Amino acid sequence: MVRIERREFEQVEAFIDTIFREQALEHFEEIREKIEETITLAAYKGEELVGSLVAQRKYVHLYIQYLTVSTAFQGQNIGTQLMEIAENLARVMDIVNITLRTRHYQAADFYHKCGYKCYATLEDMPMRGVAMHYFVKRIV
Amino acid sequence: MIYYQTIDIRVAEPICHEIFEEQQKAQFGQHISRNADTLSIAAFDDRNVIGAIIAKIEYDALEVAQLTVKKDYRKQGIGRQLLNEIERIAKEKGIVNITLTTQSFQGTRFYEEQGYRFYGELKDMPRVGENRIYFYKRLK
Numbered sequence: 001m002v003r004i005e006r007r008e009f010e011q012v013e014a015f016i017d018t019i020f021r022e023q024a025l026e027h028f029e030e031i032r033e034k035i036e037e038t039i040t041l042a043a044y045k046g047e048e049l050v051g052s053l054v055a056q057r058k059y060v061h062l063y064i065q066y067l068t069v070s071t072a073f074q075g076q077n078i079g080t081q082l083m084e085i086a087e088n089l090a091r092v093m094d095i096v097n098i099t100l101r102t103r104h105y106q107a108a109d110f111y112h113k114c115g116y117k118c119y120a121t122l123e124d125m126p127m128r129g130v131a132m133h134y135f136v137k138r139i140v
Numbered sequence: 141m142i143y144y145q146t147i148d149i150r151v152a153e154p155i156c157h158e159i160f161e162e163q164q165k166a167q168f169g170q171h172i173s174r175n176a177d178t179l180s181i182a183a184f185d186d187r188n189v190i191g192a193i194i195a196k197i198e199y200d201a202l203e204v205a206q207l208t209v210k211k212d213y214r215k216q217g218i219g220r221q222l223l224n225e226i227e228r229i230a231k232e233k234g235i236v237n238i239t240l241t242t243q244s245f246q247g248t249r250f251y252e253e254q255g256y257r258f259y260g261e262l263k264d265m266p267r268v269g270e271n272r273i274y275f276y277k278r279l280k
Contacts, residue, residue, distance in 0.1 A: 003184045012180035012192045019208040042147040052152040061266040066156035096264045120260035127199035
């Protein structure tokens, strides 16, 4: 008889890691260690932090989680610079795909200019009235 | 003169959040709660965990981060039960979209049977030679 119950996150996560290792063994015959890393970049003007980029690497994938530039400093290419630095780091790290998401009122045009391709759009994501665009750039 | 350097994520993350909040408030004319939550549900056979699901909620969206069932317990509908339980909670909470990803060798057909729709596929994700497939289900 199978019971279904809500449990603490840490407990469930540990269990899932074990299963995924088993499954990886079935398919790859060897466990490849997860390569995980966070890249955090900042742009400063003097002492002031005016922009930043946060990205997560897993294996040969880099996900850009945040890219922000303070309102007063927008239009000065700071976002472009941060993206270029991240991309250069990604090349050194042998990354294949860089992905990111942006809401319809955010930066789709900017990412197009940076060479990213929109591979999907979902309506009402992450909330009603907002469309989410999903972007990818292959850098190899 | 703007200069760029790597920084600690604990410095970058709050600033990114603050800028996003500001932008979101400007877009919607009001503060919108992130409504963030993690759901973790386990399936038990007697006292042993035999399957589990982890889902993350943000605003009106739920992302299934992990779903797995122990090898000897597969093909018994346990994955379906876990997914159904997450969907039940999602409906209760007024979630609009459920999203998830799967690798080429995992559960594409399973998710299609559960009413999920394909919305994207990327090659060499997260490792070379693997494809990541993107699914979603609209609850309303």
